[in-house]
Amino acid sequence: GAVVSQHPSWVICKSGTSVKIECRSLDFQATTMFWYRQFPKQSLMLMATSNEGSKATYEQGVEKDKFLINHASLTLSTLTVTSAHPEDSSFYICSARGGLYNSPLHFGNGTRLTVT
Amino acid sequence: QKEVEQDPGPLSVPEGAIVSLNCTYSNSAFQYFMWYRQYSRKGPELLMYTYSSGNKEDGRFTAQVDKSSKYISLFIRDSQPSDSATYLCAMSPFENQGGKLIFGQGTELSVKP
Numbered sequence: 001g002a003v004v005s006q007h008p009s010w011v012i013c014k015s016g017t018s019v020k021i022e023c024r025s026l027d028f029q030a031t032t033m034f035w036y037r038q039f040p041k042q043s044l045m046l047m048a049t050s051n052e053g054s055k056a057t058y059e060q061g062v063e064k065d066k067f068l069i070n071h072a073s074l075t076l077s078t079l080t081v082t083s084a085h086p087e088d089s090s091f092y093i094c095s096a097r098g099g100l101y102n103s104p105l106h107f108g109n110g111t112r113l114t115v116t
Numbered sequence: 117q118k119e120v121e122q123d124p125g126p127l128s129v130p131e132g133a134i135v136s137l138n139c140t141y142s143n144s145a146f147q148y149f150m151w152y153r154q155y156s157r158k159g160p161e162l163l164m165y166t167y168s169s170g171n172k173e174d175g176r177f178t179a180q181v182d183k184s185s186k187y188i189s190l191f192i193r194d195s196q197p198s199d200s201a202t203y204l205c206a207m208s209p210f211e212n213q214g215g216k217l218i219f220g221q222g223t224e225l226s227v228k229p
Contacts, residue, residue: 006159043221044219046216110158
């Protein structure tokens with residue numbers, strides 16, 4: 001089945017620094033990737049839709065200057081949390097679609113970010 | 117009112133029991149319905165994917181969609197301790213919506229040996 005790899009799986013950083021999270025589709029080309037955020041015991045909240053070769057589309061309430069998304073190739077999207085604060089601590093998950101826009105999403109294993 | 121409602125549980129059952137997980141939704145435009153399983157500190161794993169109304173079976177798992185009632189279910193037969201996880205329902209509307217999924221809150225399931 002489709003495999004999505006996410007790196008790193010966990011990261012601790014100091015307040016004010018930036019953190020980059022990578023999402024790769026290993027065995028398929030993903031024209032669209034999605035970035036989610038999940039707080040403990042809560043569901044996934046879509047942050048942004050990442051389209052290869054174009055600007056990401058952000059959901060309402062998500063700061064595009066804080067959460068920078070780059071989708072430079074069909075197999076890689078990155079999320080950079082800039083000037084991180086403790087309230088940015090969360091579980092970030094990417095997903096990708098390998099086929100038609102109605103095919104199911106496949107998820108990475110997530111990145112647990114802790115900002116101290 | 118949330119677009120997708122799912123009982124967060126937790127739900128605890130003995131090994132071998134039949135488990136029923138459910139979601140209701142309010143948007144009649146939803147056409148594609150999915151169930152994901154998420155283990156602690158892992159990303160969601162796709163279990164079942166269905167289109168429109170009907171049943172779909174895969175091993176011990178059966179997904180049901182009733183669009184007239186706006187209600188979907190996932191049944192797990194002969195439940196195993198390894199089934200202990202959080203189960204998320206997800207759905208999407210018309211195919212030209214960019215593929216965004218709307219998730220339920222997730223139901224935490226514990227299967228006791």
